[in-house]
Each structure stands twice: as C-alpha cells, then as structure tokens.
Amino acid sequence: MTRVLPAVAVALCVAATVAWAVLGRGDFWPRWVYFGFGTVAAAVFVFRRALRTSSGRRRWLVVNAAFGGLLIAADLTIYVLSGGGYFWPVWTTLAVSALLGLHAYVVSKPPGKRERELAARVTSLARSRSGALDRQAAELKRVERDLHDGAQARMVSLALTLGLAGELLRRDPDGAEKLLLEARSTARSALDDLRAVMHSIHPPVLADRGLLDAVRALALDLAVPVTVAGTIEGEPSPAVETAAYFAVAECLGNVVKHSGATSAQVVFAAPLRVTVTDDGHGGVDPAAGSGLRGITERLEAVDGRLEVTSPAGGPTTIMITIPI
C-alpha cells in the first residue's frame, strides 16, 4: 500500500496536467490537485515523525506542533496559489502560535497529582528493591555461615571418624565399632542441621501445601494456642506466599515471646489479607524492634503493607495486606 498510493497520486497529477493541456489550457487548475496530494503526503510524513516521540505529555505537544505547522504551511500555500492579495494567513498563524504557546506552558508546568504519585512510587520501588537485594545478600551470607558451621563441619568430622574406624577395623574391632556408632550419630546431627537450614530458607510445608497449611503447621508448633481461620482466593505467587508466611511467622513469634498472650488468632481474607490478633498486653511499637521493620521491608518488595494496632493493655492486631 505505502508504495502504491504515492504512485497513484503522481499518476493522477500527471493525468490532470495532460487533461489541462488537452482541454485548452487557460487557468492552471491542476495546481490544486498537486496541492491536495502534497498536503496529504506532508501530513503523513510529519505525523509519523511526531508519533515516534516517546509516549507521555511531550508527545502530544509534538503532535500539536506538527498539526499547527502543517496548517500554517497549507494556508501559506493556498495564499500563494490563489494569487496573493490581503495576507489573511496571518490570523491562522497567530492562532496556532497562541495555542502552541499555551500547550508548551502547560507541559512545562510542575507535574500534577498523578505524576507526583508515580514519582513517589518509583522512589519506593527503588528503595524496596535495593532493600530486597540487601536482605537477599545478607540471607545468603547467613545460609552460607549456617552450612559452614553446621552440616559442613559435621561432615568433616564424619569423614575423619570413618577414616579412623577404617584404620582400627583390623587392630581394634571394638574401637572401630564405637567410632562407627559415633559416625552415625554425627551423620544424623548433620541431617538435623541441614533440615533447619532448609526450613529457614523455604519451609517445606509452604512448598508442598501453600500458605494456609504452612501457617496451620506453624501454629501447631507454638506454645500459645493459635487458631487459623479463613481462606485465600486464587493462587498467590511464591514470592507473595513466602513474604506473607514469614510476616505471619514473625508476628506469631512475637506473640509467643513478648505479648504475654494466652491465645492468638490468624484470619485470612480474600484476596490476601492476614490479620493476627492476640490477647496480650499490647503496646507494640512497629518502629522499635528490627523484626517488624524487617517484615515491613520484606512486604514492601511485593507491594504489601503492615498495619499495627496495639493500645497499651492490648489487644494487639496486626494486619498484613498484599495485593494479588
């Protein structure tokens, strides 16, 4: 199409010129045919150029300028083609310039409410992303240290004990047997360590059963009786589930350690809001401890929020909201 249309236009222009020559000349009317096609071609070219500007408020200013420029050019051409006289295009030019000036002023003005919101969001995203990266790096370091000090150290001792047992096998079978028993118990301790590390990275129940059952399993292991109620709608992403799980785990850990509560409740609501309530003595300051601050940051990484209501004397309610 893009190749055919210009060809057709040129052909029509030539045809008009021939017709004019054949039909007895006179006023050179084909100039209006040239003008029509020329305007269309110019418009296509200019608007294509203008729309290449990256999207946003500036793009509309460029489109506006293109339209204004085209209008002025067309007016000037018409003025020239129609034989001059009173220079009327001055009015179009003035009007277009005024409009463009106004538009440019509006664009250059300080950003509106929505733009300010977006800017704030970019800042918060940048912060939470760098926070998430820092946390991840710290987390990896912790895992490395746990493995190094725990399972790996035990494996070294295991290899050593097995080597010794091999040495003793002929000379002192009883001693070798003792060492083998020791090796078995070391292997078990290494497995216990590995299990603990794996649980701290990603609780297995969470992987196997999802958030609700993982919180149920967690609640069963706590010293304070905790009821878990409600449902989750849809299937939250693993990142959301993990963030929610560790947030709830931190809250329940605080309930057990600090609140003096005799019971607690975890209620899930759709799409994903978790409310943790306890009957303890209240007075929780979300800014004071590193725990709640940590999970607030962790939640921010998935656009989540944490709200704490904890008057002195209790009860304490912590609401975790994550958009899905």
Add this chain to the structure above:
Amino acid sequence: MAEDLTLLRDGIVRMLEAYGFEVVAAVGTGPDLLKALLTDNPDVAVVDVRLPPGFSDEGLRAALTARAEKPGLPILVLSQYVERLYARELLADGTGGIGYLLKDRVSDIGEFVDAVQRVAAGGTVLDPTVVAKLMGSKPKLPLTPREHEVLSHMAQGRSNAAIGAALFITEKAVANHTNNIFAKLGLQASEDDNRRVLAVLKFLEGY
C-alpha cells in the same frame, strides 16, 4: 516401597528383604504408588512423602486416598521433615496401622525394621521429633506427668513391655497407667480395641 531416589529405594528394599520381607512393588511416583497400594494388597507400605510428578506431598496424598478406600491399610510414611499437621491427617481416621518417621531413621536398621513390623501389625509409630515437639508445649490433657510420659512412648508405637523397660517400671504398672489414660480421655474398651490409636490421636490434638 515408594521412593523416587533409586539409590535409597534399592537400599531400603535390600534392607527389608534381608529382614525377611517380600517386596511386591518398588515404585517411584505418586500414581504408581496409588495403583500398587490398591492392587498389590501389601501387608504394609513404606512411602516417601515427596514423590514425582509434583514433588510436593504426592506420597502422603496417595496414602490417604488408598486408606479411604481400604481403611486401616498399614502405611509407614517417611519424610525429610516431620509436621504435626501431617501426623494428624494420617491418624485422623482412627484406624491405626500408621507410621510417620523422619527418613534419617532408616540409618538405625533395627529400629526401622521394628517400626515397619509394628505398623504392619496395626500399631501407630510417630517420629520422636513429633512427640518431642508435643511434649515441649503446654499440655492441655488432664494427665499426670507420668501418664504423659507413658502416652508419649505409646505414640512412638511402643508396647507396654517396651514402655516399662524404658521407664524402669513393671509392665503391670504401665498397664495401670494406660488404663488411667484411656479412662481420662474418655475412651471405652471396645471389641477391636484401637484405644491406643485413639489415645495417640487425642495426644496429637490435645496440645
């Protein structure tokens, strides 16, 4: 025998055969396991919780599905980690013949084989870790500390004689304690006497 790691599966099969078991099926996936449980009529099954294709809790689900169809089908569930939640689900039907152990326990061959036999005989064998977690939290059951101790041993599938030996008391004294426990938990004697299983279930729920 259901386990997806071939090395471990072959090891356990060899161990079981060395102790006089006949292994009728050794499978590596959840669907194969369910088929074997329902068609091969095993006296007991040893099942890994996490199996292909989903690598989540296919083994556990297959065990629960098979037991819904064949109540009391003895199954010993092995896992890399133990959760009270899963223990409760396994015991919930109250028919016994359930074991739930950490996979590490296979390293103690004598105890492991013993556990397989106790499960095959309809007993309930819970991993010491599960029991220790229970004992660590605040008890809600109206039992004396001694009765708690007896119950925790019962949860690990021990007989009265074995409990007596572990606590240095006579078997008769253990029988006294167990009768008191049954009475306090409101468990009446019945013909198919699965009170031990029900007591363990109360133990799991009562903390």
